[in-house]
Amino acid sequence: MLGSLSSTLGLMRKKGAWATGAVLTTAASIAQAAGDAAERSSVNMPVGVTDVGSSIYSLHMLIFWICVVIGVGVFGVMFYSIYYHRKSRGVVPAQFHESTKVEIAWTVVPFLILIGMAVPATSTLLEIYDFEDAEMDILVTGYQWKWKYEYLQEDGENVSFFSNLATSQSEIYNSADKNDNYLLEVDEPIVIPVNTKVRFLVTANDVIHAFWVPELAVKKDAIPGFINETWTLAKEEGIYRGQCAELCGKDHGFMPIVVKVVSEAEYAEWLADKQADAAQIRELMAQTFTMDELMARGKDVYQKNCLACHGAGGEGGVGTAIAGSAIVQGEVGGHLEVGVNGVPGSAMQAFGGILNDVDLAAVITYQRNAFGNNMGDMVQPIDVFNYKKG
């Protein structure tokens, strides 16, 4: 309790304008918004860093101002009437109650205004739907509750990795101060080059998710069994943050998207590094590890991939308990089966396609020897490889 209170107070101090009461916070945040306008507005849609984003923003503001003008007119007439046509002023009510001319006018005029809105809306929509000439493709797959990004290469090796929430549980549960990118930070962002048309092929592995990065003007549903496409062309380098936008279960609020837009040179370097990493993992797969190595790596993998459902102490939650589990304390083969192929029809995913063999071997070893499960045996990458082969 005290911890959460002090972290809240810390937050209040950082934000400066708090503590004065909820009503005052509006004024404060509007003032703040004006100050940060160049960064990210807290009251309006971001313009973003793409041409499509600018078109959407202009369209949004156009419709908004048309609504404001109509609103001022409509409410103006209404409040005039409320003030001047009050019974308490002793007015005698008129008895008129129809006029075909007036009805036709206020049917036709709004219709014309709508046509005025439909023209720019149509052209912006066509702009969004122009998928031609993409210079690179990234396959985006939504998982409960993380994203997988796969860089599809015409030549050379595909690079693929998972991107998990990086915010710690202690920040979420208020025992540590929340950092500025609270809930909008990942362990590994997507990296894309600036001024390059990047096409995202969006799909999902389990339930429907949605891939949304406001400043890149990208939002598309990730649907299991179907591949959607969307694209962006970022004109400024920087880090852009978004979130899953379709309810996808328990941790829907905890699977952010971070896109790092970098120079072409930096991107090429990053890609080369990733490809080298992939080669290294392939090498590791041939190695035999010691218990300590497997336990250390396994703990890491467990915290990123298993903890959300199975609990920090293996006590279970959405998933079954790891501590004392019959599967974990049973034959290695049965444990591998669940780890590699998952449990169909449940939230337990098939990690054979998510984790590489080294990580899978490590985490299974870890589960068998942590939380009081003192099985004493080890699983090596080659065991996983052989199991997958059947």
Next chain:
Amino acid sequence: MAHGPAKGISRWLFTTNHKDIGTMYLWFSFAMFILGGAFAMIIRAELFQPGMQLVEPAFFNQMTTLHGLVMVFGAIMPSFVGLANWLIPMMIGAPDMALPRMNNWSFWILPPAFLLLASTLFMEGGAPAFGWTFYAPLSTTYAAPSVTFFIFAIHILGLSSIMGSINIIATVMNMRAPGMTYMKMPLFVWTWLITAFLLVAVMPVLAGAVTMMLMDVHFGTSFFSAAGGGDPVLFQHIFWFFGHPEVYIIILPAFGVVSQIIPAFSRKPLFGYDSMVYATAAIAFLSFIVWAHHMYTVGMPVAGELFFMYATMLIAVPTGVKVFNWITTMWRGALSFETPMLFCIGFLVLFTIGGFTGLMLSIAPADFQYHDSYFVVAHFHYVMVAGAVFSMTAAVYYWLPKWTGKMYNETMGKTHFWISFIGFNVTFFPQHFVGLAGMPRRIPDYALQFADFNMMSSVGAFIYGASQILFLYNVIATIVAGKPVSDDKVWDGAEGLEWTVATPAPYHTFETPPTLDPAHAHS
């Protein structure tokens, strides 16, 4: 044969009297409003600050799901059916509803349905946690076992709605007093007649959707699973083919209420009666061909996007006609501002704002940014709460003296309005901002830049929630100890047959059909 109500509990269990059944619907819907409101309070309490404080994410999702389901199916829809039961026979000069026994049944299957739904909270795996829109496969393959109970609850609610609407259609078509042609019916009757047709058309579609879910969950079919040759997007098409007309099922009777009350307190006939009827019919027609505007981001072909965008934008035309007609009704009237009128003016202002954001949302390219953000949450609460709930509240204050023969406390009523109005706006106006700035809906925790507005929103929600207790108190105090009213016509500007019967309305009215006063054609 004389006939007052039966004594004791059997009066309520076996009643076929439209007034008793209307009363039960109204009380039941208020109970559901409080329950759904309690869920909302839990949601807003968790969102008061960033970080997880009170509930776990899984439970939070159960709360958003049940809040939506209970409010839509338990509070708003039954409340308007209750109103229809009380008022339609009295407005068209009929002695009762056309099918009184079915009327009893369509009410009495509701409480078990909600018991079924609420019981899921205590089941292993928890209550449904997939949102009130229950998109597959989250609601099928990945749902808790309680989904089966949810499916049967929806089936029963659908049955109740279908029976209720058949009853309304049969009553309006067959039991109007001699001389009351269709174009002389009060607008509330018109809006309900059209609503009833919408219900009969789309509730079976919803039943189909949940039946397919049942098959997918228990009998190995793959309607909504791509792995078996099905399509998760098919679910959304079916759901929204029900879901969009559903929105108008909720709002059209509200339009009807407002069209009764604004003329009464403007002391001037409703402007443009004919165009109001045509606009209602036009909205109902359009509601069938715009469903996919809830799905702009599922990956439709561009031609589909354009069709649904243009069709959706068109709704602004008949809706605009309605707003203009109401305001012109007020123009050069002699206005007074009793509680029902205040709630109607609140409706008019806030519903119009909800209409504007609806127009913004219809623009497909912009919706790529708005979709599934808090901007949408703000939009539909402006039309659902400030639209449907405000007009329902106006209706209760307006007809309560006729129902009970007693006058509510006006000061308390006005206080209720102002607290509601302020609380509502403090809750939902900031949600436009956080939505535009990028806050997704249905999340139990959020990034720090959304903190200020969320705290404000929560404070507003607590104020709005508390104001409903005042409402409950005022209604009970009126029934128990309100100042008696004896005029048939409680409000000097009120028009319509329901104001020609005694106050309080006797148990049986219009046992012989009334003669229409030609001077007061429609009202």
